[in-house]
Amino acid sequence: xxxxxxxxxxxxxxxxxxxxxxxxxxxxxxxxxxxxxxxxxxxxxxxxxxxxxxxxxxxxxxxxxxxxxxxxxxxxxxxxxxxxxxxxxxxxxxxxxxxxxxxxxxxxxxxxxxxxxxxxxxxxxxxxxxxxxxx
Amino acid sequence: xxxxxxxxxxxxxxxxxxxxxxxxxxxxxxxxxxxxxxxxxxxxxxxxxxxxxxxxxxxxxxxxxxxxxxxxxxxxxxxxxxxxxxxxxxxxxxxxxxxxxxxxxxxxxxxxxxxxxxxxxxxxxxxxxxxxxxx
DNA sequence: CTACAATTAGTATTGATTATTAATAGTAGG
DNA sequence: CCTACTATTAATAATCAATACTAATTGTAG
Ligand SMILES: [Mn+2]
Ligand SMILES: [Mn+2]
Ligand SMILES: [Zn+2]
Ligand SMILES: [Zn+2]
Numbered sequence: 001x002x003x004x005x006x007x008x009x010x011x012x013x014x015x016x017x018x019x020x021x022x023x024x025x026x027x028x029x030x031x032x033x034x035x036x037x038x039x040x041x042x043x044x045x046x047x048x049x050x051x052x053x054x055x056x057x058x059x060x061x062x063x064x065x066x067x068x069x070x071x072x073x074x075x076x077x078x079x080x081x082x083x084x085x086x087x088x089x090x091x092x093x094x095x096x097x098x099x100x101x102x103x104x105x106x107x108x109x110x111x112x113x114x115x116x117x118x119x120x121x122x123x124x125x126x127x128x129x130x131x132x133x134x135x
Numbered sequence: 136x137x138x139x140x141x142x143x144x145x146x147x148x149x150x151x152x153x154x155x156x157x158x159x160x161x162x163x164x165x166x167x168x169x170x171x172x173x174x175x176x177x178x179x180x181x182x183x184x185x186x187x188x189x190x191x192x193x194x195x196x197x198x199x200x201x202x203x204x205x206x207x208x209x210x211x212x213x214x215x216x217x218x219x220x221x222x223x224x225x226x227x228x229x230x231x232x233x234x235x236x237x238x239x240x241x242x243x244x245x246x247x248x249x250x251x252x253x254x255x256x257x258x259x260x261x262x263x264x265x266x267x268x269x270x
Numbered sequence: 271c272t273a274c275a276a277t278t279a280g281t282a283t284t285g286a287t288t289a290t291t292a293a294t295a296g297t298a299g300g
Numbered sequence: 301c302c303t304a305c306t307a308t309t310a311a312t313a314a315t316c317a318a319t320a321c322t323a324a325t326t327g328t329a330g
Contacts (some may be wrong), residue, residue, distance in 0.1 A: 139276065139277080141277065143277085143278075144277090173278095173279070174279080175279045175281090176279095176280095177279075177280075178277085178278060181278090182277095
C-alpha cells in the first residue's frame with residue numbers, strides 16, 4: 001500500500017523540490033513536459049495530490065487563487081504578491097498560537113490555522129517605480 | 136457614477152444583512168429567489184461583487200472553497216468548520232500585527248493579511264459524539 | 271418626450287480541477 | 301520465463317464556480 005515511485009511521480013517531485021518554488025500544477029506541467037514530453041496534465045495534478053496527501057509535499061490553497069504546491073511539507077505561513085502572484089515563505093513562530101486559544105471561545109475544536117500576508121514584492125515595487133519615472 | 140439601488144441589489148443586500156451569515160452566492164440566490172422569483176443567479180453574483188467592491192459588504196475568499204460574502208465589511212478574521220463549511224467571526228485584535236512587521240524583512244510592501252482558523256464547530260462535534268455512541 | 275447609460279434575465283463560455291476509461295507497466299508467485 | 305493482479309498512465313470528458321455576453325428593460329438627465 002506504500003506509494004510506488006514511478007518515473008512521472010519522481011520527476012514531478014524532483015522538479016518541485018529542485019526549483020524551491022510554490023508552483024501551480026500547470027506551471028510544473030510546463031517544466032516537466034520539457035523532460036518528459038508525453039506526460040499528461042492530469043498526471044501532474046494526480047501525483048501532486050497524492051504526494052501532498054502522503055505528507056511529502058505541501059498544498060497551498062490560497063484564497064481565490066489556483067492551488068500551489070510546496071516543496072516544504074512543514075506547517076508555515078506565506079506572503080504573496082497581488083501583482084505577480086509570487087508566493088514566498090514567512091518564518092513566523094507557530095508555537096504561541098493566540099488564534100487557536102481564542103477560537104475555543106466559539107465552541108470550535110481547532111485543528112490549525114492559515115496565515116496569508118498580502119503585499120507587493122520587491123520586484124513589482126521596482127517596476128512600479130520605473131513606470132512612475134517615465135510619466 | 137454612484138451606485139443605483141435597484142430592487143434586485145437592495146433585496147440581495149437586505150437578505151445578506153438580515154440573516155447575518157456568511158453566504159455563498161448560490162445560497163443567497165435560493166433565499167432571494169423566493170421573494171423575487173425571476174432573479175438570475177448572474178445578477179446575484181454581479182451585485183455581490185459590486186457591493187463588496189463598494190465596501191458595503193465583505194468578500195471572503197476562503198482557501199479552496201466557494202466565495203462567501205460578509206454582511207460586515209470591516210476587517211476581521213474567521214474560523215470555519217471543515218465538516219459543514221460553516222463560517223464564524225473571530226474577534227482577534229488586529230492592531231499589533233507581527234505578521235506585517237516580519238513580512239517587511241522579505242522586501243514586500245505589506246497591505247494586509249488574512250487569518251483563517253480551521254476546526255470543527257460545536258454542532259458537528261455533537262453529531263460526531265452521537266455517532267460514536269451508536270457504534 | 272428623447273437620448274443615453276446602467277442594469278437585468280437568460281444563457282454561453284471559461285478555467286481549474288476531477289473523473290473516466292482503455293491501455294500499459296510493475297510485482298509477486300509459481 | 302509465464303500468469304494474474306494491481307497501480308498507474310495518457311487522453312479526454314465532465315464538473316462546477318464564476319464570469320462574459322447579449323438583447324431587452326429600466327432609470328435618468330436634459
Ligand atoms: Mn512554503
Ligand atoms: Mn465575517
Ligand atoms: Zn510581485
Ligand atoms: Zn460544522
